Amino acid sequence: MKEQQQTDLVKPSPKKWQAKEKLAWLKKQTIKRSYQNDVLKKIAALAEDFTVEQYGELCYPPYHYPLYIVTTRDWDNNKPSILITGGVHGYETSGVHGALSFIEKHGLKYAEKFNIAVAPCISPWGYETINRWNANATDPNRSFYQSSPSLEASQLMEYVKKHDLNFMTHIDLHETTDTDNTEFRPALTARDGVEQELTDIPDGFYLVADSNNPKHDFQRAIIESVKKVTHIAPADANGKIIGESVSQDGVIHYDTKKLGLCNGFTDALYCTTTEVYPDSPHVTGAYCINAQVAAVTGGLDYLIKNNIV
Template sequence: MATSHFYPVGTPGQPWGDDERTQWRQRQIVQRSHARDVVEVLQDLPGTLEVVQYGELETGPDRYPLLAVVSRDWDEALPTALVTGGVHGYETSGVHGALQFLQQHAGDYSGRLNLVVVPCVCPWGYERIQRWNHDAVDPNRSFRNGGLIVESAALMNWIDAQGVKPLVHLDLHETTDSDAHEFDPALASRDGKAWVPETIPDGFYVIGNSENPEHAFQKALIAAVEPITHIAPADSQGHLVGLPLQSHGVVWGESRSIGACAGFTDARFATTTEVYPDSPRTNAAECNAAQVAAVRAGLDFALAAR
């Protein structure tokens, strides 16, 4: 094991304490606005949709409304779809793909299913282009035991209180080069472990819940996205992010057991989408469009299969 440290915060082999978390937090700089990019956009949606505040995030002087968009004409006889973005705030197309879906396509599902769309689960991370929350906790490992942090607990409690039982849940993510040079080293440092570099897949892929993978559902998303952006090939071991490839662009991963957002409901059809925005073969607009295509394909598949 290398003895030199690989991250500016922490001591090799020692998990972080409060001092290290404070040092890490002081390195995080606001780079964009949740109020402008998300809150303002949500004020101009089709009349079939309603914006509701399900909680508030307070981090020092910063206060963020936690917002969801729901179908105004909610019908208990219809199935429900849950779409979440920005669980990792730095994953831009998850947030903007969810917003684009609301603006351009949500109306197509009026009278067919009930929509619940949460475009930005973690606004503090969105503003700082950061994977973790204010306390250096990964939100996508926190959707268990009623929610381990405010961001997960507020959403889980609200979903439960509303009696939302989604048929389908699409959680929109990205895999980026910053995973390799920032977030993975930070994770190893935080936990006092050795940093083992990983290969970042070049392209779009999906992670189906290994507890209930629904292979045909996952393949339908890949088929819808492939005309828009390239699909990630497997590495030399036949894996994507360390998981065995099941079919073109599809892997299985634990969701509920690790506290991932895609696993906190009993949705029959659930997935985590992963876009690769740093590829020279794509751009931000295509990444947003890929997320939208995946959402539409997931909703259409679930409606046809129920």
């Protein structure tokens, strides 16, 4: 049982951050791993079987990051199109590598039924510094809306709009970590000067569905697929996960558009956000990556089995 209780609060600072405080925060951030070695090399290797296209770039001096999307070849508008996104929060490792693992191991098979687009690492600065925010102290996964303050969000949205892509399914790969309570919410409280509630971090996998378009059977199929790989997060004593009511085993709901979540910008009919818990004593990094892959394949298998494609 975790010691953290839902009633605990992070007290706000006297005022929210201005440019000076954001700069002070930025100066404390350091590079801890390599986007080039961990991600770009794997994307380059996919070019043999898939189309690899640069859709944008980020410049956070002295660092420069090209942004890539991997798509199946011979895009056919008569097929349903699928978007897989990872690394919207760069520090959520299995989201990035789960997206890459899916397209590498399963992309060609599912390309028989679907057009597939994979944006595996939307926030590479966040990946390298192991950060939820971008270098401007902005959360990309609260920024998927018109006139977004996040280039990570706006450049992906512009790519989709430019190519007039209509996705039937969008699966966004995320993690919930212990640092959400120990680092992120305290930082959020300091940045915005708004008191934040700390909720228990759930031990296990769960999904965040769109409250306006829940698609219960689709979510259930993903949970059943992931169960074969890792455990599903139980609800707490109040029937909730991270403070939200559970609609079925391992599923909660958010208003994705209202919150500016990546999962809400495509208007996909079948959508979900995965949440893996990498700090569990019952899993390894490989288990977490495999759980992300199982979530994607479980969702796509559901569409095929039910003749939705």
